[in-house]
Amino acid sequence: MDTLPQPAYSRAPARRRPQRGSSRQSGPAFDQLFGSSPYFAFAIDEAGKLTAFNQHTAAVLGPLAPHTPASKLYAAWVLPMLQNEALPAARMRGYWRGEVELVAQDGGSHPVTQTIEWRDHTFLCLGYPLDDYDVYESRLRFKYLFEAHPHPMWVYDLETLRFLVVNAAAVAQYGHTEAEFLQMTIRDIRPPEQQERLTRNLAAAPAKGAEQSGIWTHMRRDGSRMQVDVSSHSVTLSGRPARLVFAHDITEREQLKLALQLRSRALEASINAIAITTHTSEGELIEYANPAFVRLFDHTPKSVLGRRLETLLDLPPHDEQYQALQAAMQSHHEETLMLRPRHRDGALLWTQLHVAPVLAGDNAIGHHVCVLTDMTAIMEYQEQLEHQANHDALTGLPNRVLLKDRMAQAVTFSQRFKHSLWLVYIDLDNFKLINDHLGHQLGDQLLCAIANRLRACANDGDTVARLGGDEFVLLLPIANQRPMASILQLVQEAVAAPVAVEQQVLTVTCSIGISVFPADGVDPEQLLRHADIAMYRAKEAGRNQVQFFEENMHARVAERALIESELRHALARDQLSLVYQPKVDLHSGAVTGMEALIRWQHPGLGAVSPARFIGVAEETGLIVAIGRWVLRTACAQNKAWQQAGLPPLRVAVNLSARQFRDRVLLSEVRAALEDSGLDARYLELELTESLMMHNVEEVVTVIESLKQLGVALSIDDFGTGYSSLAYLKQFPVDYLKIDQSFTREMLTEPKVAAIVRSVIALGHILGFKVIAEGVETGEELHYLRLHQCDEMQGYYYSRPLTAEAFAAFISRPAPAAPASAGAARPAAPAPAHTPAPPPRPARRHGPT
Numbered sequence: 001m002d003t004l005p006q007p008a009y010s011r012a013p014a015r016r017r018p019q020r021g022s023s024r025q026s027g028p029a030f031d032q033l034f035g036s037s038p039y040f041a042f043a044i045d046e047a048g049k050l051t052a053f054n055q056h057t058a059a060v061l062g063p064l065a066p067h068t069p070a071s072k073l074y075a076a077w078v079l080p081m082l083q084n085e086a087l088p089a090a091r092m093r094g095y096w097r098g099e100v101e102l103v104a105q106d107g108g109s110h111p112v113t114q115t116i117e118w119r120d121h122t123f124l125c126l127g128y129p130l131d132d133y134d135v136y137e138s139r140l141r142f143k144y145l146f147e148a149h150p151h152p153m154w155v156y157d158l159e160t161l162r163f164l165v166v167n168a169a170a171v172a173q174y175g176h177t178e179a180e181f182l183q184m185t186i187r188d189i190r191p192p193e194q195q196e197r198l199t200r201n202l203a204a205a206p207a208k209g210a211e212q213s214g215i216w217t218h219m220r221r222d223g224s225r226m227q228v229d230v231s232s233h234s235v236t237l238s239g240r241p242a243r244l245v246f247a248h249d250i251t252e253r254e255q256l257k258l259a260l261q262l263r264s265r266a267l268e269a270s271i272n273a274i275a276i277t278t279h280t281s282e283g284e285l286i287e288y289a290n291p292a293f294v295r296l297f298d299h300t301p302k303s304v305l306g307r308r309l310e311t312l313l314d315l316p317p318h319d320e321q322y323q324a325l326q327a328a329m330q331s332h333h334e335e336t337l338m339l340r341p342r343h344r345d346g347a348l349l350w351t352q353l354h355v356a357p358v359l360a361g362d363n364a365i366g367h368h369v370c371v372l373t374d375m376t377a378i379m380e381y382q383e384q385l386e387h388q389a390n391h392d393a394l395t396g397l398p399n400r401v402l403l404k405d406r407m408a409q410a411v412t413f414s415q416r417f418k419h420s421l422w423l424v425y426i427d428l429d430n431f432k433l434i435n436d437h438l439g440h441q442l443g444d445q446l447l448c449a450i451a452n453r454l455r456a457c458a459n460d461g462d463t464v465a466r467l468g469g470d471e472f473v474l475l476l477p478i479a480n481q482r483p484m485a486s487i488l489q490l491v492q493e494a495v496a497a498p499v500a501v502e503q504q505v506l507t508v509t510c511s512i513g514i515s516v517f518p519a520d521g522v523d524p525e526q527l528l529r530h531a532d533i534a535m536y537r538a539k540e541a542g543r544n545q546v547q548f549f550e551e552n553m554h555a556r557v558a559e560r561a562l563i564e565s566e567l568r569h570a571l572a573r574d575q576l577s578l579v580y581q582p583k584v585d586l587h588s589g590a591v592t593g594m595e596a597l598i599r600w601q602h603p604g605l606g607a608v609s610p611a612r613f614i615g616v617a618e619e620t621g622l623i624v625a626i627g628r629w630v631l632r633t634a635c636a637q638n639k640a641w642q643q644a645g646l647p648p649l650r651v652a653v654n655l656s657a658r659q660f661r662d663r664v665l666l667s668e669v670r671a672a673l674e675d676s677g678l679d680a681r682y683l684e685l686e687l688t689e690s691l692m693m694h695n696v697e698e699v700v701t702v703i704e705s706l707k708q709l710g711v712a713l714s715i716d717d718f719g720t721g722y723s724s725l726a727y728l729k730q731f732p733v734d735y736l737k738i739d740q741s742f743t744r745e746m747l748t749e750p751k752v753a754a755i756v757r758s759v760i761a762l763g764h765i766l767g768f769k770v771i772a773e774g775v776e777t778g779e780e781l782h783y784l785r786l787h788q789c790d791e792m793q794g795y796y797y798s799r800p801l802t803a804e805a806f807a808a809f810i811s812r813p814a815p816a817a818p819a820s821a822g823a824a825r826p827a828a829p830a831p832a833h834t835p836a837p838p839p840r841p842a843r844r845h846g847p848t
């Protein structure tokens with residue numbers, strides 16, 4: 001029994017007869033029943049405050065005030081029992097009975113048998129004093145209670161701090177045996193950092209009986225630590241001042257608290273909008289919203305709480321999304337949906353809503369955790385990417401990808417409803433010139449202006465696309481069209497109308513090719529290819545035209561493909577050769593030089609005219625290798641003639657635009673001269689007028705470098721391009737060459753004659769010699785000589801000759817100069833060999 005804590009009973013007033021009198025703070029019923037009872041009677045409310053007490057209670061324990069905490073009436077050891085056992089049992093079952101120790105304010109102890117009844121939200125407590133046997137029994141019960149208490153309890157000596165008694169729970173939780181405990185002081189279960197606090201706490205130990213509590217860190221025998229909620233109360237044990245301690249291990253609770261705090265922090269810090277809603281019959285009421293949720297809609301925390309989620313998201317009722325949200329909220333499973341809620345400023349957002357139901361005990365949905373991820377930026381970026389993938393960046397028109405898609409749809413539709421479908425392929429004419437002359441930026445502006453106009457020509461359901469470069473396509477389902485002719489006219493006018501960009505007014509025409517579904521093709525690829533072929537035909541036919549696809553166009557395409565594939569082998573198979581056409585001084589009649597012209601003799605195709613293959617060579621880039629061969633062959637031939645004793649003459653070689661822009665041109669010309677041993681002054685390079693007018697500064701640099709080599713230069717086809725006088729005077733060239741189209745018409749067209757005269761005069765003013773090509777009659781020769789043209793070239797004098805024929809031709813004695821107007825021809829010997837005259841092709845420049 002010694003080891004039992006000994007409540008400091010003061011039995012003196014125990015059997016004192018209670019005085020009669022009415023209780024304070026009691027209702028009439030309480031007074032009536034207990035007012036004069038000789039036992040302790042008092043009532044406690046749910047908050048643990050005294051609401052009524054009878055006279056006996058006041059006389060023995062008092063003086064008491066209303067609302068005194070009920071805990072003041074009890075000894076410390078009783079309180080946990082009351083808290084954990086007595087009151088909950090009374091509340092649940094309506095009644096509890098047990099022995100407790102009441103404490104008077106003078107410190108006197110009053111063990112009683114107490115009953116507690118739960119009535120009308122009040123604990124009604126009645127206490128009957130114990131006799132000695134009762135006290136003994138009570139001690140036994142206390143011992144039992146102490147020992148069997150699930151939480152650690154001990155009593156320590158206030159002076160020595162030694163443990164005087166410990167219960168089984170303390171032994172179990174701290175790991176020390178009971179014997180070990182009794183050798184230890186309470187300092188031994190404190191970690192070093194809490195010793196000072198313990199000292200302070202002991203110094204401030206309250207007066208006898210008063211309770212102390214706090215959260216402490218205790219150490220177990222193995223050194224591990226635990227958080228304990230300690231409450232202690234002064235007691236007297238075996239006559240010595242001691243403290244009864246309850247230590248409630250709250251490590252887990254603290255860890256839980258910490259985990260909760262962490263989770264709460266995670267919620268607060270999450271960049272995803274999270275809301276917890278209460279599931280009610282009136283909708284999902286927002287019970288919690290994290291800062292990201294509030295930010296997402298730009299609300300204030302207060303304005304969000306208690307609102308219906310459906311209202312806050314501002315989804316249109318009866319809308320699909322609204323229905324989907326409702327369904328998700330009724331589901332017992334997690335659901336994810338894409339919603340378009342509205343921001344407070346009215347903007348529509350893209351959000352992904354993940355809803356997780358929280359089930360209550362009865363398996364009914366109690367709450368929802370709603371996580372909203374703002375997808376607006378991602379979706380907008382995706383839309384932007386999709387737009388970029390399907391639209392042309394410059395004009396914003398659908399691009400080839402989207403056009404193909406639309407064509408596929410249109411073909412399917414037209415097939416089903418037996419409609420036709422027009423594909424109008426538009427390519428601007430000579431757009432390269434605009435880029436080259438005025439710059440890419442202006443070219444871009446022109447493309448945009450034309451794109452807008454084409455857009456304006458289209459009806460709903462039509463597609464206007466840009467394929468790239470200066471190529472546009474109109475896809476016209478016939479069902480929604482006006483007469484086709486009027487549309488085509490509209491398109492041509494739209495393109496050709498002047499466009500003002502940066503204080504310049506530009507005009508451009510276009511070539512149009514058309515294919516029609518189903519006549520010209522049944523799939524998008526075929527229709528597009530056929531419209532392209534028709535457009536190409538329109539270009540060939542002189543541009544600014546409309547061409548419908550025709551079956552025979554295929555033949556032209558096939559021929560082009562054949563020429564291309566055969567041309568690739570022509571050099572290696574030695575099928576190319578040069579012929580030479582003499583140039584004659586119009587005054588002396590002397591041969592001044594010759595133009596090297598290319599010929600292709602194919603074993604299957606026969607003689608292929610330059611008109612058939614030079615364009616292909618230019619487009620495929622084969623012209624570079626062919627041009628190099630022409631240059632080297634002409635130089636070598638000229639040198640061979642000179643070595644054979646023929647009078648030295650200048651051989652003229654045509655340079656294509658592609659060759660001219662080739663960075664290796666200079667070194668190739670130098671190599672051709674060095675390898676052949678030809679003196680540079682016996683080589684002349686012919687450049688086209690249009691080639692020279694692009695990137696003039698670069699052209700001047702190249703021409704100057706060529707001049708430094710010592711070669712002569714001439715501007716070919718003069719009058720057919722767009723010469724600028726300002727530029728012309730910068731070019732250090734030797735000849736202007738009047739195009740044969742002018743020579744041919746100068747005697748019949750007074751305007752052409754005027755041009756010819758002007759070119760001659762202009763050339764002379766600028767210090768150039770002027771040579772006319774394509775001279776076929778004596779009248780032409782006479783006219784040219786009359787107007788001081790310097791040289792001529794043409795059938796009248798000689799057709800192009802093979803190398804051998806040319807050598808023979810030139811070896812003959814020199815003719816006398818043609819003397820008079822109308823002279824039949826210069827007195828030159830007739831060529832020994834005159835090859836068949838070539839067809840007169842539309843001139844394409846290259847080494848022809």
Ligand SMILES: Nc1nc2c(ncn2[C@@H]2O[C@H](COP(=O)(O)OP(=O)(O)OP(=O)(O)O)[C@@H](O)[C@H]2O)c(=O)[nH]1
Nearest residue numbers: 427428429430431432433435440443444468469470
């Ligand atoms: N300004 C600009 N030019 C472009 C763009 N894309 C391509 N081009 C140019 O457009 C020109 C298209 O030339 P082509 O159609 O081959 O030739 P063209 O000069 O129009 O001659 P034809 O079509 O034969 O009448 C080339 O010079 C390209 O460099 C662009 O986005 N902006």
